[in-house]
Amino acid sequence: MKLLPRLSFGVGDRFAHEAEAQLAAFERLAAAGVVVAPVWNKSNREHSFIGSEPASVRAAAAAAVATRKWPHPWFIDADHIRLETVDRFLESSDFFTIDVADSIGKQAPDADVKAFVSGHAELGKPIALPGITKVFRLSEDAVARIARKYMLACREAGAIWRHIRKGRGDDVVVEVSMDETDEPQTPPELLVILALLAEERIPLQTIAPKFTGRFNKGVDYVGDLAQFEQEFSDDVAVCAFAARNYGLPESLKLSVHSGSDKFSLYPVIRRTLARTGAGVHLKTAGTTWLEEVIGLAEAGGDGLALAQEIYAYALDHVDELCAPYATVIDIDRAKLPTAAEVYGWSGSRFAAAIRHVPTNPAFNPHVRQLLHVAFKVAAKHGSRYTDLLAANREIVARQVTENIFERHLAPLFLSR
Numbered sequence: 001m002k003l004l005p006r007l008s009f010g011v012g013d014r015f016a017h018e019a020e021a022q023l024a025a026f027e028r029l030a031a032a033g034v035v036v037a038p039v040w041n042k043s044n045r046e047h048s049f050i051g052s053e054p055a056s057v058r059a060a061a062a063a064a065v066a067t068r069k070w071p072h073p074w075f076i077d078a079d080h081i082r083l084e085t086v087d088r089f090l091e092s093s094d095f096f097t098i099d100v101a102d103s104i105g106k107q108a109p110d111a112d113v114k115a116f117v118s119g120h121a122e123l124g125k126p127i128a129l130p131g132i133t134k135v136f137r138l139s140e141d142a143v144a145r146i147a148r149k150y151m152l153a154c155r156e157a158g159a160i161w162r163h164i165r166k167g168r169g170d171d172v173v174v175e176v177s178m179d180e181t182d183e184p185q186t187p188p189e190l191l192v193i194l195a196l197l198a199e200e201r202i203p204l205q206t207i208a209p210k211f212t213g214r215f216n217k218g219v220d221y222v223g224d225l226a227q228f229e230q231e232f233s234d235d236v237a238v239c240a241f242a243a244r245n246y247g248l249p250e251s252l253k254l255s256v257h258s259g260s261d262k263f264s265l266y267p268v269i270r271r272t273l274a275r276t277g278a279g280v281h282l283k284t285a286g287t288t289w290l291e292e293v294i295g296l297a298e299a300g301g302d303g304l305a306l307a308q309e310i311y312a313y314a315l316d317h318v319d320e321l322c323a324p325y326a327t328v329i330d331i332d333r334a335k336l337p338t339a340a341e342v343y344g345w346s347g348s349r350f351a352a353a354i355r356h357v358p359t360n361p362a363f364n365p366h367v368r369q370l371l372h373v374a375f376k377v378a379a380k381h382g383s384r385y386t387d388l389l390a391a392n393r394e395i396v397a398r399q400v401t402e403n404i405f406e407r408h409l410a411p412l413f414l415s416r
């Protein structure tokens, strides 16, 4: 098993141009005394939208690590893979996020559920979790109901893990994700899920449940902060309990997906980590692509012109672009400016509309979310887009580094 450090942070780099600028943010954090492992994540869906290959993610990250002489661990995450999509990631990834959300709710056979329940008498007893005052009390029926709902998903995770081990060996990090589903998982459900995953002998180091509240792409958390804090804290305790009692790796920790731009959650997460000593993995992706657009807009000239064109096209194709992300965006179309209006914007006006500074009156979360899901429009422009990134490297890199450091890493990991 390859050990994932206590603190890790996932960055997406859709066009494989920003690895150095992203790494610079981790360097600034390390200089401030906190080493966090960068994990470059890209899903099969993102590769297929852009037409890229998994090897390009490792190549870009490795080049950045070599150029900047990053001396700490780093990883390449095959994000949201399934049995039918994992193969092309085997060679270049050392972190695998096994997505079994689609199998949640498939009914497990009664006999298997019964065997699980009788083999886990401890789950039917009051469980006092370290670090939290309340006691879980799950009836046998409740354990059976949860096991019935999640057993087949956990078995599928086991099958995908064995496939990875056969093709790649076991010197990898394994995460299981259940976030892309409708219902959040409660802490007691997480406990049963971890017991089920342990039965599959998965060397699980991170688990991504679906948390309560909305995790929309590229904008802040929408939900009850006190409830999230309670749930996150209970989930941390559940992970610690499961690692100790079910033989899962000691490094087991929570993974927060769609974690970019969740500014109101970062103080909550930071407090919980400080209080419990737990670790966390937090994934971001499209936030970096938006910084590329902001940098091109700020650069003016051809850069601004392309940013405006991308917006105009996205506005024309809003249904098509939003469809795959319907559950993770909330766009009020009445608040999207017309293409004509945006063509009249200066570079700094355009940048201010999408840069995630909610206190700026020019900030428009609807424009930001639409552009967040519009990266395949930039991909369509091919080298016109990537040549402009190269020509404006400095100004783009500055946006990328500042966004990751100032708005993400520092509030999450530095108390200041």
Ligand SMILES: [Zn+2]
Pocket: 080, 177, 179, 180, 208, 257, 258
């Ligand atoms: Zn996810």
